[in-house]
Amino acid sequence: MRILLLGCGNVGANVARQLVARHPELELVVGDLNLAAAEKLAGQLGGRVQAVRADVLDPACLDGLLDGADLVFNAVGPFYRSAVPVIEAALRARVDYLDINDDHDVAETLFLDPIWQQRAQEAGIRLIIGCGSTPGLTNVIARMLADGLDSVEEIHLATAVPFVPDLLSPAVVDHMMHITCGEVVQFVDGEYRKLPGWGGRLEVPYAAPFKHYPAFYIGHGETVTLPHCIPGLKQVSNRLGFFPEAGSKLWQAMIDLGLGRGEVIESLGISPLKFLTQHLSSPAGRDSLCVDLSDEPWAVAMRVEVRGRRGEAQVTCVLEQHLQLPVEESEDSTADPTPTCARLAIEAWLEGRIQGQGLLAPEQCLVARAYVEAFARDTGAQFIASEISVQPALYA
Structure with missing residues (x-):
């Protein structure tokens, strides 16, 4: 092979x-x-x-x-x-x-x-x-939670990331500006809509040791593929925020200043985005954009919320993953879950466990629970699960 x-x-x-x-x-x-x-x-x-x-x-x-x-x-x-x-x-x-x-x-x-x-x-x-961690693992988790319900109406994803200039490599900045500037797709009232990137502010209640942080619309594949693959959905959103909130405000300021634009300034021979990617990885950029993280976890939180019905009850299921960040940079660090997510998808392909033909998203072609369990086993990842079930009121 x-x-x-x-x-x-x-x-x-x-x-x-x-x-x-x-x-x-x-x-x-x-x-x-x-x-x-x-x-x-x-x-x-x-x-x-x-x-x-x-x-x-x-x-x-x-x-x-x-x-x-x-x-x-x-x-x-x-x-x-x-x-x-x-x-x-x-x-x-x-x-x-x-x-x-x-x-x-x-x-x-x-x-x-x-x-x-x-x-x-x-x-x-x-x-x-899209077989990484997000999108990828997030999609499959959403599918797994949806499979436990009789019908699904809403899926909401959110990620909280510490604002650390050292983590904002040129490639990361390029990608982050691409998915937060301009308009991004969300799924609203049963249809795809373009909404302002880094808009749609929402306070997201992450589990301890995280807090409630504001999160904002981003452009990611989940809001496109989940409605395509899971019938009956009316709402799918994807948000991200930096913590503490000062980090999100700094990001908003950079967007507002036009630093995410890719057009070359002729007199300088460089685009604002190219300048920003280099500035944030320089000593000057790291020094000027530091925020106080002393009261925050050194980790990333990823949250998947699925709302639907089981029998007559309205049910909200949440699965949250907390990913510890490495203290020291390592060439083959396993702190990033993306390589493991991709490897598991490749192994499913190798072993003939990919379901379907043609164009596929992970939530439609991977066996959801088996994939999530394999990821947890191979990485030691811990998931925090919760569920709220509300029965309809009974009247005499």
């Missing part, structure tokens, strides 16, 4: 490490625009791992790399630039595709236009989109 893995950054490299450790029989090709990075990773992994130079924006390069592959896994961000070119190559080569796409417009392009489902089915392949 030959897998082409594109992108040798932190996520791609850790997916490769996990796959090689568990499946030494695999023929793994690791590709990156920076050939030295791919060669370094292949050298570390040894075995049957081959390094190649991969330019995801070069169709001829992709066509050559996909020749003979059984699956292409795409970890090259940002996905609003890389996903569709690699998908087009997979369609041409008739090779299954899997990624960790976390950009809303890619999900919109693929799932809101039936031509992509048609093309994937005609090619006889699977296009499996």
